[in-house]
Amino acid sequence: MNSLSSMIEVADLTHSYGGKEILKGLNLSIARGEVFALIGPTGAGKTTLLRIIDLLETPGSGEIYFDGICVPRSGKQRLEIRRRMSFIHQKPQVFNSSVYDNVACGLRWRGEERDRIAEKVDGILETVGLEGYDSRDARTLSGGEAQRVALARALVLEPEVLLLDEPTANLDPVSTAKIEHLIGDVARRHNTTMIMATHDMAQGQQLADRIGVLIDGTLLQTGNATDIFRSPRNEEVAHFVGMENIIEGVVVANNEGIATVSVGSNPDGIGIQAVSNYPARQEVYACIRPEDITLAPMMHRSSARNSLQGRVARVASNGPLSRVQIDCGFRLVALVTRVSAEELNLQEGSEVYADFKATAVHIMERNASR
Amino acid sequence: MTEIWYGLTKAMELIISFDPEVMEIAARTLRIAGTSCLLASLISLPLASLIHFRRFHGKRVLINIIQTLFSVPTVIVGLFVFVLLSRAGPLGELGILFTPAAMVIGQMILITPILLGLTISALSGVSKEVVETATSLGASGFQLVLLVLREARYAVLAALILGFGRALSELGVAMMVGGNIRGFTRVMTTALSLATTRGELEMALALGIILLFLALVINIVLNRLQQRR
Structure with missing residues (x-):
């Protein structure tokens, strides 16, 4: 594997929680601009893998390469690398402030100028269909709106890598369609590298270039949608893909x-x-x-x-x-x-x-x- | 009974007519308690954040000790500061015993545990998910602390107000290291105590009513804050 050509590379990743092995020697390489869907049942380790890639957690063992850089296990460089990514969580967490402040915070933390922030925030709120929501208290929003704020907050940073953890799991079909449309749009227009965890196979199929099936901490199969859905490698994958x-x-x-x-x-x-x-x-x-x-x-x-x-x-x-x-x-x-x-x-x-x-x-x- | 009624009417007169002495004492009380609270919060907020965000051995024990100190008797703090600032004491050379500065130091020591303890619990009220979301949005360690303080702002403010209330209403420190010097270190509690022993019931009652009124205001503000989350 050539780590220079890939945006994210994970080598021999192992991780445990309280004695239980969550990830068992994972290897994965994601190319720049690729949209990768991580599918698997609940508890398979999808969230843990995303958290480790976002450097929110240090793995038990194994290495992560970001854009060819071997990520250190501690130190300031982790913040610099993390700032090139964004993470959309399954349950959106909005801060106790206005929609505008929620969306602007990441830019402020990066020391962006006031005018630029205003410009970018206005633009992204329009993109996600929340124009005019600037001064609304973010905590009074509906689930779908909150997830769009979370999406705007992540996208406004123009991340090179976007990590999505079941971004539509708690949403109604209409909100889900909106979010899926936005994600697809971003992938096309900005050539953003994406890793999306989902248990919704149709979503994976619709949005991703490549799919990986993670079951019980092991990546059992990766390939395009046809490979995975038509030619599962073994019984477990076959069961999971329907x-x-x-x-x-x-x-x-x-x-x-x-x-x-x-x-x-x-x-x-x-x-x-x-x-x-x-x-x-x-x-x-x-x-x-x-x-x-x-x-x-x-x-x-x-x-x-x-x-x-x-x-x-x-x-x-x-x-x-x-x-x-x-x-x-x-x-x-x-x-x-x-x-x-x-x-x-x-x-x-x-x-x-x-x-x-x-x-x-x-x-x-x-x-x-x- | 008539004496008390007489005292009460006189007291109301003192308040309504903005009696200069009563107002001067009330203003000084607010100033000293306010300064103590401000300085104590400058120490407590960073320190509480440090304790909350750092993982270290004995953290639980430390928090327990802080919580125990919530109810430290004011006279013990008074004694401690008195010994510290008395001529023969380690800080005797400063010569600030029986000055407002000494009272501020004493009140700071008195309310710092309350500010620390309540701020720590206010910060713990911010969910792990919020902290994590901020981290993944690229907040540095310091930016994260500011965000969490901001998220917990109402609970933190409630802690400050509770500390202010305690400084306002305490007697021991003010008496022992302030000395109740008229026009200099006399505050509402010490003035009230003196007026009572002197038999100046209307003065004592007027001060008592103002103190109670302040307590009421503090309580209303606290309630308001606790309803906002």
Whole structure:
């Protein structure tokens, strides 16, 4: 790894709290201008990693490189480096003063001139849609407004690196959309390097160039959205990214990159066709995203290479979609639009064919190492 | 009973007519207590910040000692300052015993623990998240202290006012190191005490009413501050 080309680099980072290991030997390199989403369940260590990168905490062991500089564990240089970053916390903390003073404080601390401060603060308040809020008491704002103040307060510093910790976790959908729009805008216009922790995979997918999956203190996989969502590296990642169908099986044949995988409990098994290079007798998981499965009343013989007969076990509505559980020798979950569920007259016990392409099946080795 | 009623009416007359002697004593009292409070806060605010922000051994014990000193008897502080400033004492050469300066020193010693203790607890009332937010926005150590003091301003101000009230109403220090010299170190509490022993009931009652009134004002201001957060 060349630390000169990356904006942030983390090497062998380990950190514990009260005897519990939160980060376990993390390595990560973020390029200048890159938007990186850190996804993972609550308690995986996302916040701790961001806090260490923002130099709010010193790691148990390991190094951090900022713009090629190895960050010292103490001393004045940490403040200088920290001043090149901004951190948006999950729960915005506003200071007990006016909106203007809240947004201006970082600039004042950096010794910026009065006129420049006024100019910049006015500009950023307009950007975040809070013009005219200058003299409002920041503590009387709503959650969404407070988060926009926090965002303005961080952005007005024109940071080279912006760290975001679940910036929309406590917000309603409208406020969330506003914040996401602002973040996307900043990334595009200022080429700011961003690291964003989120448990919302759609948000990660929408805003990030690259995604890292952090589970239980370990970075299990990094890659672009397609890699992560289509080809998770192991079962834990697959579960987290919403691969609801993770089916145990064995490759029985492989014909020029099309593997036949035997799944299900009956001795003969049910054959699933999947694009994969694993050889015969390899124990695997076959992963299928529920939205990649279509349902039909009869056997299909078109582009879909798999058409499995089954019985509907359960239908539940899931917003505009219907979540259908099908028993076809093994349990399969499909997400279909409510309209098509109604057209098919899906009810418990009704017979149906589940169709999916061979390319929609992701095959991964069982007991894959981390 | 009639004597008391007579005294009360006379006292009200003294107050309403802005009796020069009463007003002069009241003004001196406020001046001395105000100076003590100001000087004590100049020491206490930085010191309290230091204690709050630094991690060191025995911090808990130190805070406990400070809190114990909240209720130190005024006569003990008076005795201590008297010994310190008396001719034979270590600071005897200054020759300031029985001057307002001696009273200010005594009152500072008396109220510094209150200012320290209450400021420390005011600072502890500022959440860790606020401190951290400021840190990540690039505040230096000193800027952080100023911000936290600002965040805790109402509670800090309440501490100052409580200290001022204690300086205003104490008798021991003023009597022992001030000496109750008329027109020089005589303050409301010492004047009240003297007037009572002399049997000048209307004077004593007038001073008592003013003292109570000041206590009321302080209490109202404190209440107001505690409602704002």
